[in-house]
Amino acid sequence: MTRKIHTVLIIDDDRSFCEALTLHLNSKKMKTLTAQTGSEALTICSRNLIDIVLLDDNLPDGEGVDFCTPILSYNNRTKIILTTAHPSLEDAVKAIKVGSFDYLSKPFKMEELDLVIENSLKAAESEQIELMRADKEQLAKEDDTILIGRRGGLASVQRLVDLAATNSAHVLITGETGTGKNLVAKAIHNKSLVKDHAMITTNCASLPDNLIEAELFGYEKGAFTGAVASTKGIFEMADQGTLFLDEIGDLALHLQSKLLGVLDEKKIKKIGGQTVKKVNVRIIAATNAELAKAVQKRLFRSDLYYRLCVLSIHIPPLREHKEDIPDLCHYFIKKLAPFFNPEISDSEIDKMMDYGWPGNVRELRNIIERSIIMHKGTILRPSEFLNPNLFDAIATSPPSKTEKNSDDDFIESIDNKELLSLKKIEKNYIRHVLTKMSDNHTRTAKVLGISRSTLMRKIKVYGLNSAIRKK
Template identity: 50%
Template sequence: MGKQHSSSPKVNIENNKNKLSLGELGYETSTLSSLHHLCNNINNAKSISEFEGVIEAFVHQKFGDFFYVLSFFQDTQENDFVFLGNLQESLTNEYLLFLDDKILSSENPILLKDNELMKEAGIVESMILGLQQEFGMKGYLSLHSKKQAVFSEYHRQLLSIISHIIIPRVYFIINKEHHLTQIQSSNKINQVSPFSNLIGVSPTIKEVYKLINLVALSDATVLLLGESGTGKELVAKAIHDTSLRTNRELIKVNCAAIPASLLESELFGHEKGAFTGANQKRIGKFELAHESTLFLDEIGELPIELQVKLLRVLQEKEIERIGGQRTIKVDVRIIAATNRNLEEEVSEGRFRLDLYYRLNVFPITLPPLRERKEDIPLLVAHFIEKYAPKVGKKIKGISNKVLEKLLLHPWIGNIRELEHLIERSILLTTGDIIKQINFAEIPLQNNVEFEIKTLATVEHDYILKVLKLCNGRIFGQNGAAVRLNLPPTTLISKMKKLGIKKEHFVTIN
């Protein structure tokens, strides 16, 4: 045990050139008690916002009307960063444009004054402490004042102590916040859906499950309605798999994918020599689907002349091959699907009313993704399980930050869009967690003139455009850094490298 001082306790501070003790610096018991409180409160903070509240209160209590900035970032391309502070945004931008690596890598707090850029921003003095690379993170903590000669050795010491208290906790919280939407095991996914291929627990998808169960065992014709990529084909399969016809193969025809001239033969078959090129007899999908289910996808695209023939088959339950002389009895259960509004098609004369009635016996409307956002975590886990093994990757899940982005994304309706996004992200992920997701897709247009530019030029122009769009803001929710998914410090160093200056993106009125 070391010797205890009876009056003011002495705490030696590492990394301090002068090796002064708190007692010698005139630290009051109240300061030590504030530090003790800070420690406790920081250790109890469970999220970055709680943490911010603690720091805010401490700075206010101990440093009065100083401004502060605390920024942490992981020194990798991953976009883990924390940026806290009460410096008003315009000042923050100015100030950070001014910070450079020399300042950030200094071991001791640095006092800055009389700097033109800072003066412009209304700051007279700043004390900045670069937080040394620890736990794979680096950053800085800084105090700023609009008054002169306010910083002393006391502040330098205090900054050093605080940094040692906060870094491990920030690291812990960031790590916790970024991990993880874990992959649900297949078993778990199956527990939450009665159909092996359908994922979801939202009220809207549960309504669909109910309807599938109601209709599956009957032979009733089902009409699946819903926007593109909402799972109509999967529901058709679920109905077939739950029906008594499940031991026979589900037969599918995509009415939009086959040229109208070939569709009739595809559906009903033809006899040898029925038309030029019919060198062999062909069995149509109706015959193949005998005692099974025929899924007519994109039924809204069926040419009007074939609509008459289909209607007759549905009524008579018999077909005639093209060029054939006899009728063939078929026992087929029909499930049709469309993303068109069939009533509108009928009123505009593109779809026969009688066929519409025939098909619309048991309609099921599939909810778009925007109405079942609560299913996104499960769907993501499902797609990771589906695609990661295909490219030999072991992905454990996605970070909460990415999940948050997915939940906030204005999904149109298409689950296929989410699926492709996850598939792409798996390919781009280097670790075992998807930490980055990129919604931006640039459509390729062959007829647009294409000018080859250097990557630096493209990056320069793009960053500038985003900065202008963000009204020159770098920080905050509406700032360029968040929009570009970059730590502000990375954006700022890119700007410096590319020669982007404030006057390029800030318009002075």
């Protein structure tokens, strides 16, 4: 990663003093700008992002301290170092009160200047870390069900979410990966009358067929080897609330008929149990597969399909509601860095509008997040991370050995002749491709040449879901 070049603005009417400092700071790999008056300095501050200001206390158009507040109004993270030929305690106190960071008495040695600048940069960096930590905490507390996009194709999705929230019909949510199906499901539950009851989520693709039945209906003690205690299934846990069946398209046919049975009778029986229990559960199902086609091919039961899509919500891909991109960008910036509040220019937004977004809103969010981290939160240039050819390039070429990040460690370890088990290689390679594909399961499965449900199972077995991997 390239080291950030810091920008220092020297404000002093003594040109030879400015020149000497410029030479010295440039030799320390810092960028310098100079101004002879306070007003000239303010114009520079309005056009540039300044890390450090060296401010003379006696300028032709006013006292240095008078310019502290306006300088900070352009960027309150700028560190101001006041320089004075007539030091006094009174002035030092005044300088601190108006927001300057440090104080240097003229004449000073370059080593003294270096030390003060180093301290200012360290302080700026730790403030930044603190702000980012506060942002993370805020993020963890946030309600995650706000759906952005009232202008374009998402307007009708929003109306359907409101409608679904006012009744208890089963809902089928369809849409490409990353379009917001999980988010819509949570939004429906959180707005509904049963919001104070549980919402239980299960991913039909990530459970082996022999476990999903136990997961759905629960089991009695001794029902099978390893059933050491009677356990509730998710239908029972979601009683009176919502059961979100994600990736419903991957549910095996024999389980589809069991699910249909529960929807019809509103009763469940645990595996190995004798008694039936009444349950009242609202099902929200989601899939990025084309269920109607699966029905035609007899891979999905038509009766279950019609039972589930009493209310169906199709979320359009982001390329079909690009008018929401500006709002989504601003929303994610605010959400991911509320205290830090970085900026994004209109031309950057334009570049985002020109992109095709194969990974939909998830990809947009990931790119904004990466930009916040890489650009240290000041002015964002997320377009640097757009890569229209990314998916094709990765699908056709093996991972580059020159890339050095933790995901490539296993490739490096092979180069170093460390012998690994096939399982370990498989786990690490899946992790590697998942990361490259921004957690897009469909594309990861395509690159790996396995079905999506096999991928989901392997993610589960190897503990590779994104939340765990990011820890």
